[in-house]
Amino acid sequence: MRDIVISQQHIRRELQIFFVCILVALAVNVYSIVHFKTHWTELFTTFHITLAVAAALFVLLALLRGIAVCGKRILRRKAGTPGAEQAGLSQKA
Amino acid sequence: MDPDLSSSSVLIGREHRRDFLKRLALVVGSSSLLAEMPWWSPLRAAPVSDSPADRVRIGLIGVGSRGNVHLAHLLRTPGVEIAALCDDYEPHLQAGLAKVKGAKGFSDYRQMLDMPGLDGVLIATPLYLHARMCLDAFSAGKNVFCEKSLAYTIEECQAIADAHRGSNKVFQIGHQRMFSPVFLRAYELVRNGTIGPVTQIRAYWHRNNNWRRPVPSPDLERRINWRLYRAYSCGLMTELASHHMQVANWYLGAYPISCAGFGSINYWKDGREVYDNVNLVYRYANGTSVVYDSMISNKFYGMEIQVMGPRGTIEAERGRIYSENPPPPAGIVQLINGIEHGFFDTVPIGGPSWVPDLKKDVSGDPLVDEKITDDGTALELAAYANSIRQGKPIPGMMEQACRAGVCVLMGETAMEQQKEIAWPEGFRI
Secondary structure: OOOOOOOOOOHHHHHHHHHHHHHHHHHHHHHHHHOOOOOOOHHHHHHHHHHHHHHHHHHHHHHHHHHHHHHHHHHHHHHOOOOOOHHHHHHHH | OOOOHHHHHEEEEEEHHHHHHHHHHHOOHHHHHHOHHHHHHHHOOOOOOOHHHEEEEEEEEEOHHHHHHHHHHHHHOOEEEEEEEEEOHHHHHHHHHHHHOOOOEEEHHHHHOOOOOOOOEOOOOHHHHHHHHHHHHHOOOOEEEEEOOOOHHHHHHHHHHHHHHOOOOOEOOOOOOHHHHHHHHHHHHHHHOOOOOOOOOEEEOOEEEOOOOOOOHHHHHHHHHHOOOOOOOOOOHHHHHHHHHHHHHHHHOOOOEEEEEEEEEOOOOOOOOOEEEHHHEEOOOOOOOEEEEEEOOOOOEEEEEEEEEEEEEOOOOOOOEOOOOOOOOEEEEEEEHHHHHHHHOOOOOHHHOOOOOOOOOOOOOOOOOOOOOOOOHHHHHHHHHHHHHHHHOOHHHHHHHHHHHHHHHHHHHHHHOOOOOEEOOOOOO
């Protein structure tokens, strides 16, 4: 077992990504209101849905990022890239 | 002038009737609506005092299944004294007497009617006895509460109506939905046009059991399971359908001009004489139909009365209203639904317009926001007691009783004769 250290920088980056997700979800809500000609108050009354959409986007992004990291790791291991361990990508503890 | 609906003090379960009626006044809304339901007027009476002059002495005839429900309600109705109980089935009588201290027991209702000081009777006996008991009670100068359905034949319905007209006594029928706040709210929405003009009423009552009660010995079979034998009852029509036909007539403000239908015993072939499934259509003068069916071999759909119009549907038993054109959901919800449908829906080979008209799975809106425990029985008994106290017959009650009672007997005749049966000409209420 190894300790997982989540750095301040990491948290800040994740929060930034989630904030972007909220902005995207808000944009989707604005688009829906314009497209379906509904009321602008829905920006507030459906904020819980906006948050849910943002969370779904964040999870989707996390999955994609995870797949990307795994892919990179596999490629590096196959290529025997030196310095992979220093980059913290090794599985060794 | 708004009626003061909050001036009595009957307990309904754990709820105080004063509060209950206050809330009910809000539900019902306007005095003009109450004017259309005159049977509510006794509930506007002054509070019941502890004075013996305010006490109403009731005799209960029939202490079986429904009789026991009334007994329990009467015991909690202020100002009511259960003075006597009558049943010709000894175990029921003794069980009833054990619940009411000081009540006198009778096995013959005529002896009970001779009892001095008895203000009124409550008849909860098999259908074929209703008319005889009502007529004898009116002759004895008693006020009468009779369980539904009114009587076994149309002629008996007429005889009860005639006897009541000449008696100036209180008459009440056991159609408790007339006093149910949920049904009142549904009536208000029907009358104010929320669902548009009523174009059809569909009602059904489905169960999945043999409708039998346990019998201690075979010689008691017909006495205990009287609902299954044609000599005592018209089965599903008089024992169940009468409730929904009363509501249908009340909501439409009319009685049917004719009816047709079919019935049979297609599952419970156990010696019973009444149909185990009935299917009828009642036709009204304005072109509206009431479609009714009842069965006891499947309970999936349970029971319901659906009042339909071009703008909505009311399901009164469930206490919900469904708009035909509900407001669209929020834009973002529409967008998500659209994406979801795009991914998961299958398009019929003939194009989107060939999607089957399946029932939309919508939850609708509640008719009444609060949970109301009384199905109307407590209030109908309170109204009966108040009417006796005031010495005034309950307006509109006999009309409701006769219309529903005659309707179900028309239906029974239509099924037996397999032809369309018209409303009896010259029937006087």
